[in-house]
Amino acid sequence: xxxxxxxxxxxxxxxxxxxxxxxxxxxxxxxxxxxxxxxxxxxxxxxxxxxxxxxxxxxxxxxxxxxxxxxxxxxxxxxxxxxxxxxxxxxxxxxxxxxxxxxxxxxxxxxxxxxxxxxxxxxxxxxxxxxxxxxxxxxxxxxxxxxxxxxxxxxxxxxxxxxxxxxxxxxxxxxxxxxxxxxxxxxxxxxxxxxxxxxxxxxxxxxxxxxxxxxxxxxxxxxxxxxxxxxxxxxxxxxxxxxxxxxxxxxxxxxxxxxxxxxxxxxxxxxxxxxxxxxxxxxxxxxxxxxxxxxxxxxxxxxxxxxxxxxxxxxxxxxxxxxxxxxxxxxxx
Amino acid sequence: xxxxxxxxxxxxxxxxxxxxxxxxxxxxxxxxxxxxxxxxxxxxxxxxxxxxxxxxxxxxxxxxxxxxxxxxxxxxxxxxxxxxxxxxxxxxxxxxxxxxxxxxxxxxxxxxxxxxxxxxxxxxxxxxxxxxxxxxxxxxxxxxxxxxxxxxxxxxxxxxxxxxxxxxxxxxxxxxxxxxxxxxxxxxxxxxxxxxxxxxxxxxxxxxxxxxxxxxxxxxxxxxxxxxxxxxxxxxxxxxxxxxxxxxxxxxxxxxxxxxxxxxxxxxxxxxxxxxxxxxxxxxxxxxxxxxxxxxxxxxxxxxxxxxxxxxxxxxxxxxxxxxxxxxxxxxx
Numbered sequence: 042x043x044x045x046x047x048x049x050x051x052x053x054x055x056x057x058x059x060x061x062x063x064x065x066x067x068x069x070x071x072x073x074x075x076x077x078x079x080x081x082x083x084x085x086x087x088x089x090x091x092x093x094x095x096x097x098x099x100x101x102x103x104x105x106x107x108x109x110x111x112x113x114x115x116x117x118x119x120x121x122x123x124x125x126x127x128x129x130x131x132x133x134x135x136x137x138x139x140x141x142x143x144x145x146x147x148x149x150x151x152x153x154x155x156x157x158x159x160x161x162x163x164x165x166x167x168x169x170x171x172x173x174x175x176x177x178x179x180x181x182x183x184x185x186x187x188x189x190x191x192x193x194x195x196x197x198x199x200x201x202x203x204x205x206x207x208x209x210x211x212x213x214x215x216x217x218x219x220x221x222x223x224x225x226x227x228x229x230x231x232x233x234x235x236x237x238x239x240x241x242x243x244x245x246x247x248x249x250x251x252x253x254x255x256x257x258x259x260x261x262x263x264x265x266x267x268x269x270x271x272x273x274x275x276x277x278x279x280x281x282x283x284x285x286x287x288x289x290x291x292x293x294x295x296x297x298x299x300x301x302x303x304x305x306x307x308x309x310x311x312x313x314x315x316x317x318x319x320x321x322x323x324x325x326x327x328x329x330x331x332x333x334x335x336x337x338x339x340x341x342x343x344x345x346x347x348x349x350x351x352x353x354x355x356x357x358x359x360x361x362x363x364x365x366x367x368x369x370x371x372x373x374x
Numbered sequence: 375x376x377x378x379x380x381x382x383x384x385x386x387x388x389x390x391x392x393x394x395x396x397x398x399x400x401x402x403x404x405x406x407x408x409x410x411x412x413x414x415x416x417x418x419x420x421x422x423x424x425x426x427x428x429x430x431x432x433x434x435x436x437x438x439x440x441x442x443x444x445x446x447x448x449x450x451x452x453x454x455x456x457x458x459x460x461x462x463x464x465x466x467x468x469x470x471x472x473x474x475x476x477x478x479x480x481x482x483x484x485x486x487x488x489x490x491x492x493x494x495x496x497x498x499x500x501x502x503x504x505x506x507x508x509x510x511x512x513x514x515x516x517x518x519x520x521x522x523x524x525x526x527x528x529x530x531x532x533x534x535x536x537x538x539x540x541x542x543x544x545x546x547x548x549x550x551x552x553x554x555x556x557x558x559x560x561x562x563x564x565x566x567x568x569x570x571x572x573x574x575x576x577x578x579x580x581x582x583x584x585x586x587x588x589x590x591x592x593x594x595x596x597x598x599x600x601x602x603x604x605x606x607x608x609x610x611x612x613x614x615x616x617x618x619x620x621x622x623x624x625x626x627x628x629x630x631x632x633x634x635x636x637x638x639x640x641x642x643x644x645x646x647x648x649x650x651x652x653x654x655x656x657x658x659x660x661x662x663x664x665x666x667x668x669x670x671x672x673x674x675x676x677x678x679x680x681x682x683x684x685x686x687x688x689x690x691x692x693x694x695x696x697x698x699x700x701x702x703x704x705x706x707x
């Protein structure tokens with residue numbers, strides 16, 4: 042690996058390795074997103090699917106298949122499948138509930154699109170389903186059906202746990218498994234399955250994806266309080282304003298005295314937020330060192346992800362997956 | 375068939391024949407609807423799934439399997455599958471768009487449930503997907519994946535065609551195939567597929583379900599203008615108030631002179647509806663005999679459904695399916 046590569050981020054290195062496959066994935070996505078009867082579909086999805094995201098999930102599938110010695114093109118189908126499922130969940134996440142309107146955040150345009158978001162998401166999910174059927178692997182279908190159920194269950198759980206100070210770290214973990222890790226682990230596992238990799242390897246690929254997904258989401262939640270807006274594109278405090286019980290807040294609530302608890306009840310449970318509350322919330326997290334503790338949790342999951350790689354063959358992609366895990370957590374280091 | 379049976383409606387006769395199977399379907403639905411992590415899920419779905427609807431779609435699957443000589447319990451899994459898909463689409467249809475709010479129809483409670491409706495619908499869809507994977511039949515998965523895509527595409531098409539006077543009878547037919555017929559035809563076809571019925575029979579079962587579904591939806595749209603509210607539970611004119619381009623209106627628009635066209639533009643395209651407009655709309659449909667023409671179309675589809683049954687074996691269930699087709703259209707005769 043030359044000097045030039047040292048400065049290249051892990052996902053960019055992977056994108057370079059899988060350049061041809063990713064081009065095929067993008068072409069397949071464009072082909073299957075099209076609808077003869079309903080031109081609105083590509084309109085709604087274009088900004089999501091074509092925006093040239095990092096294609097992290099599809100790359101995980103391509104990497105797992107490559108590492109497992111796969112030869113064929115089902116990896117491309119499955120990479121497109123996981124991207125469609127991801128995009129469908131994004132669309133469904135966009136659906137606005139009353140609380141969002143009550144806080145005056147939703148625009149008329151957003152609302153008008155509620156129904157489009159739902160139905161186009163359903164369309165993408167159906168397209169994903171068709172793509173996986175084309176692989177002819179019942180095991181792949183089983184994995185992705187189970188992942189889909191975990192995703193949906195996690196989303197509902199997040200909805201019911203929202204604004205509830207009784208939310209525990211266990212519940213948070215279940216939510217995170219649903220909203221992020223289930224698709225990561227399915228993406229890596231199916232890559233091994235289509236390559237007919239030994240059971241110990243498909244299990245290792247699952248474990249890697251699971252731990253990476255959890256670490257990734259914890260970091261994301263941490264960045265909401267600690268991130269550099271310019272670098273991450275996220276606004277500091279969005280989760281606080283949306284009254285989401287993420288790990289740094291759950292830990293702060295657990296450590297709260299009576300006065301602090303009243304603060305969390307007012308701001309998170311009742312949603313009565315005033316100027317200076319975000320600063321106060323962050324000050325409480327610093328006082329109880331919950332941001333550091335959350336970062337330690339993320340690091341532990343990333344370590345688990347890397348440990349999971351041990352049973353996998355010695356292969357350049359294995360190192361890329363390890364580097365990717367480090368990179369995920371480096372965002373907040 | 376005894377005298378007592380003569381008074382029994384076809385779907386009740388089928389429910390009697392499939393009593394044991396339907397009990398198993400209901401038990402399976404209750405079992406798979408449950409969520410260890412998210413108790414809101416059964417809460418949201420209970421009123422839909424347990425309300426004891428006619429279970430028309432599950433019965434079509436049971437009937438098709440029985441008629442094809444199927445022995446086993448995959449018919450029960452697939453019957454629950456189609457009911458879950460049906461319920462998921464109902465939940466997603468419930469999502470409110472801005473226009474509904476603008477007209478002041480949506481209550482706060484309805485809105486609060488937007489997000490629940492979406493996510494619980496996704497959960498049911500995933501559960502359906504798991505159930506069909508359990509049948510181990512890639513052909514069944516292919517049929518239901520294609521049906522799901524047709525359903526989603528039809529829903530998006532309906533959204534974009536809404537309030538558009540340029541909507542043709544062809545577009546209406548595509549929408550109806552998506553919103554109703556795709557699941558009917560998949561329900562009957564998979565019943566034949568799991569029984570390993572000859573190709574000509576699975577094709578006949580598909581054709582029957584397709585034509586029955588189209589006839590069923592046309593009758594439903596007709597009842598919106600011609601029904602007896604007490605008998606159907608539908609309010610006359612709901613579709614008109616929601617500015618839906620259903621067949622009786624499409625035919626009336628096609629026959630409209632300049633003054634009538636202005637009326638449709640004002641009431642449907644602009645949504646400016648006043649007292650007496652519904653009566654005027656119905657008067658125009660009578661003037662152009664579009665309700666009669668719509669009924670004739672429904673009768674033609676029902677005749678096609680019955681004709682499709684010809685290649686199927688001589689079996690008591692075949693007559694029940696023919697009677698069911700007649701019953702569907704008898705609702706408006």
